[in-house]
Amino acid sequence: MVIVSLLSALYFFISSNPYKMKRRNFIQKTALSTGALSMAGSLAYPNLSSTKSKPHKFNLKYAPHLGMFKALAGDDPIDQINFMADQGFTAFEDNGMMKRDVAMQNKIGETLAKRGMTMGVFVIDKGGNMKNTLAAGKQEYIDIFLDGCKRAVETAKRVNAKWMTVVPGGFERKLPIGVQDGNVIEALKRGAEILEPHGLTMVLEPLSDSPDLYLQNSDQTYMICKGVDSPACKILFDIYHMQKTEGHLIHNMGLTWDEIAYIQIGDNPGRKEPTTGEINYKNVFKWIYEKGFDGVLGMEHGNSKEGKAGEQAVIDAYKQEDSFL
Template sequence: MKRRNFIQKTALTSGALSLSSGLSYANLTNPTAKAPHHFNLKYAPHLGMFKELAGDDPIDQINFMADQGFTAFEDNGMMGRDIALQTKMGETLAKRGMTMGVFVVDKGGNMANTLAAGKQEYLDIFLDGCKRAVEVAKRVNAKWMTVVPGGFERNLPIGVQDGNVIEALKRGAEIFEPHGLVMVLEPLSDSPDLYLQNSDQTYMICKGVDSPSCKILFDIYHMQKTEGHLIHNMDLTWDEIGYIQIGDNPGRKEPTTGEINYKNVFKWIYEKGFEGVLGMEHGNSKQGKAGEQAVIDAYIQEDSFL
């Protein structure tokens, strides 16, 4: 082959490869597929949310999310998954340019080993979970891990409980800091027995820990139930918010199904310059493929605030 022809052929081939690398998984397998939607924020679906449209395979589901335009993903149960699957999921997320959101720290504080109690055995369980979470985070290129301190220790004054939780979380932060990882504390509305329930309380705990590896997970669904005034309270605690989750109330389904004005909330978050992940930690209001498409459509609608 002549040198000129070789150079021309190489250039054409390189151009074709460059073009294909920018195409979505769907476009490569189905030329009639529409282009991914461009979202203004990093909304993160979870496994099972689109299983009717994408199939049961976790990798197919992640690829489907990317094809719809979602640029992040979260998986509460990641620590319990097979190491080979964790690795493959991490590789797929990297290939599709998606940000890995939260997973839950296994035994990271629960009703059976509440950090408010100040007991060494509970602290040991928590710290072991933190150490194992670091290895999982490396496999999936994660930055944030959810921690729930557990329940109240009713026989102790609240100030002592606060001190116990802060000291335990300081120890956890010491594990995460060298790796640039962040545990995000989630106040919940599920039970009156839970120690962590409000954003201002969580803000106080984060200030006490005083570490870049301890921040707030502001779950909009839970905070609407326990305190309301979403934008006001997010603004008050903004410098400690590291992660956000979504769910409408009542029902904990996709935006547009409840009382929260998500278009206004998303606009406010965008204007604050938030570049982190917004986890779609909710169910689908309708079953089947139509219900899954309704979730996608709801996010496209509520994200159109510009």
């Protein structure tokens, strides 16, 4: 409005001036002046609306979890999931999904569907990794586990999940190991009967956290899955844990491959993002890709650095290690 007023005043001055220029020349000059001013204005005040860059195209379905990008995306879980999708991540996992209220589960499920993301694992609530051990063969422990399986079915429906993590518990030291194996297999068969009709799969996770945990190695987990003999019972191969307990990662994954349904990631030592430890993740990812794996690889690790810079470092690490083609 200010520019228009100035031009009007200029036109009045020139029109009343005895040495006024011709009307045609004035119109031409003011048109050029207006264009120049408009251009200057556009340069001085560029379009401030942010344009999103295209999401990175990863070769595998890496799945972050809530809190991993909190500094960059904010506190809201839905904003965090949208941020993950904007970065190119095509999957998501949430160990604590069963403990979230139903409204949040529904929101997460709707957001994942809208963004075309695959839901990864959540943990079947049986009281904790060491508690209610299935190796003991006690009915009260089995009942707690089976109740968790039934409730997991409802949670899975809300978020369109397929895989649920199961940790059988600790050793029952008073029993021979063969008897413990049999107890675990029988309990898991009961769980599979609940999950299988819904197309759901519990994935057994061998862990390195304590020598008191019953399930610690991939070959042992393979044996248990063969004993259960159900598509609803497979292996969760956590690369961080297996590097600690047995190493020889690619070899052991190859030996147990037909029972592996889910993979998790973490470098060792430290359990942080790839590139921060000793594992050659670029080679491991390449091998998994060449096996034709179309499942989810859960990013079950911490960030090596805090804040926005640390979160960006996680994204950059996955871009780097995923560039194996």
